[in-house]
Amino acid sequence: MAEKLALFGGPKAVQHEDEDVFKWPIITKEDEEAVLDVLRRGAMSDTDVTRQFEKEFAEWQGVKYALAFSSGTAAIQTAMYACKVGVGDEVICPSVTYWGSIAQVYSLGGTPVFADIDPHTLCINPKDIEHRISERTKAIIVVHYLGYPADMDPIMEIARKYNIKVIEDVSHAQGGLYKGRKVGTFGDVAAMSLMSGKSFATGEGGILVTNDREIYDRAIAFGHYERFNEKEIETGYLKPYMGLPLGGYKYRMHQMSSTVGRVQLKYYDERCEEIRKAMNYFWDLLDGVPGIKAHRPPEDSGSNMGGWYAPHGLYRPEELEGLSVTRFTEAVRAEGFKGCHPGCNAALHTHALFNTCDVYGHGKPTRIANASRDVRELDASLPVSEKIGTMVYSIPWFKHYKPEIIEQYAKAFRKAAENYKELLKDDPGNPPMLGGWHFFRHR
Numbered sequence: 001m002a003e004k005l006a007l008f009g010g011p012k013a014v015q016h017e018d019e020d021v022f023k024w025p026i027i028t029k030e031d032e033e034a035v036l037d038v039l040r041r042g043a044m045s046d047t048d049v050t051r052q053f054e055k056e057f058a059e060w061q062g063v064k065y066a067l068a069f070s071s072g073t074a075a076i077q078t079a080m081y082a083c084k085v086g087v088g089d090e091v092i093c094p095s096v097t098y099w100g101s102i103a104q105v106y107s108l109g110g111t112p113v114f115a116d117i118d119p120h121t122l123c124i125n126p127k128d129i130e131h132r133i134s135e136r137t138k139a140i141i142v143v144h145y146l147g148y149p150a151d152m153d154p155i156m157e158i159a160r161k162y163n164i165k166v167i168e169d170v171s172h173a174q175g176g177l178y179k180g181r182k183v184g185t186f187g188d189v190a191a192m193s194l195m196s197g198k199s200f201a202t203g204e205g206g207i208l209v210t211n212d213r214e215i216y217d218r219a220i221a222f223g224h225y226e227r228f229n230e231k232e233i234e235t236g237y238l239k240p241y242m243g244l245p246l247g248g249y250k251y252r253m254h255q256m257s258s259t260v261g262r263v264q265l266k267y268y269d270e271r272c273e274e275i276r277k278a279m280n281y282f283w284d285l286l287d288g289v290p291g292i293k294a295h296r297p298p299e300d301s302g303s304n305m306g307g308w309y310a311p312h313g314l315y316r317p318e319e320l321e322g323l324s325v326t327r328f329t330e331a332v333r334a335e336g337f338k339g340c341h342p343g344c345n346a347a348l349h350t351h352a353l354f355n356t357c358d359v360y361g362h363g364k365p366t367r368i369a370n371a372s373r374d375v376r377e378l379d380a381s382l383p384v385s386e387k388i389g390t391m392v393y394s395i396p397w398f399k400h401y402k403p404e405i406i407e408q409y410a411k412a413f414r415k416a417a418e419n420y421k422e423l424l425k426d427d428p429g430n431p432p433m434l435g436g437w438h439f440f441r442h443r
């Protein structure tokens with residue numbers, strides 16, 4: 001006999017809370033000392049520590065060049081510039097991602113073309129890319145969304161066929177693997193956030209990695225004025241402009257971030273390994289429970305979830321007689337996991353910024369002003385993206401393998417799913433919008 005749901009007065013599945021299992025980032029004396037050293041030296045705006053961090057990060061990533069930034073948003077904007085995205089150009093991007101993957105394209109005079117996501121990976125659907133390509137398409141931005149490695153093989157094949165650059169946004173998946181190889185090494189360039197909410201957490205910051213010298217030089221030229229000089233630039237056509245940043249931006253990383261980055265990098269792989277062990281244990285406990293399914297690659301694929309940033313589960317209401325994810329998550333919250341909410345990032349193509357907003361005073365929507373065709377027509381319907389809010393819910397992001405703690409949380413999900421018939425009675429259904437533009441709650 002199943003236990004009574006906490007929603008109806010039964011005992012909660014989560015009886016013992018454990019702050020430590022969720023705490024992130026892990027900050028030790030070593031991080032503190034590193035920050036104090038920068039502070040005491042008055043080296044906050046220098047680049048000595050940052051250069052060291054870049055060198056170590058590039059080595060760890062397995063690429064030739066790394067360039068650190070004040071934010072992931074800046075790194076991604078620069079990656080676009082480095083790929084020669086400019087006035088009138090189109091960039092293909094999944095609609096379901098954080099805005100920092102794409103919104104900066106307006107500032108370069110370009111416009112996004114949104115593609116749909118795959119309902120299992122939640123990453124850009126490789127089958128939904130090719131028909132969106134035009135002679136103005138300069139780049140495809142691939143997001144390894146919520147840690148799941150995007151299907152890079154077919155994406156690279158399409159990009160090579162049309163001679164289009166690929167930018168990987170690795171903000172959710174630092175250190176993750178696709179078929180045994182690190183994400184961030186497939187595209188022409190990768191850029192990512194390293195802000196403190198991400199699995200690779202330094203404070204505010206971002207980083208760009210590439211094997212391509214021209215891309216690296218263009219990235220320096222755009223927003224790293226202090227390095228845009230004879231000593232550091234090889235690309236000849238950039239040389240007449242050395243000294244001032246071509247973008248008019250100042251994007252170097254704060255050294256209190258890069259110094260934390262150096263310490264975090266030393267422990268990153270082992271900490272992620274423990275996260276993966278904990279998260280996989282959670283999902284293994286729920287294997288076969290109706291209505292809920294892990295968002296993770298098959299075990300034998302050689303792919304993994306990196307640091308499992310912002311983990312979500314897939315929802316299958318058809319296995320629960322149509323129970324809404326709204327009602328399901330309410331029951332899980334009542335069981336003691338307050339961080340269970342429906343949805344993730346809402347589909348960007350539905351936001352006014354990408355439909356009606358005139359950001360720069362063109363006298364028409366920027367989306368149109370920056371393009372040579374009405375690209376809004378291309379994303380009139382992206383069926384998976386548009387229902388993403390009803391397809392996923394947040395799950396606990398365990399940082400430590402503590403089986404007895406994890407088992408309670410798994411039980412919360414199991415109870416809600418197995419008792420779904422009782423939940424059907426007062427199911428209010430889903431509201432018109434689930435998820436949000438920029439927040440994740442996991443506690």
Ligand SMILES: *Cc1c(COP(=O)(O)O)cnc(C)c1O
Nearest residue numbers: 071072073098100101171193195
């Ligand atoms: C966080 C994030 C960014 C932006 O990074 P910031 O460091 O916050 O500027 C870009 N893309 C994705 C997918 C992100 O999650």
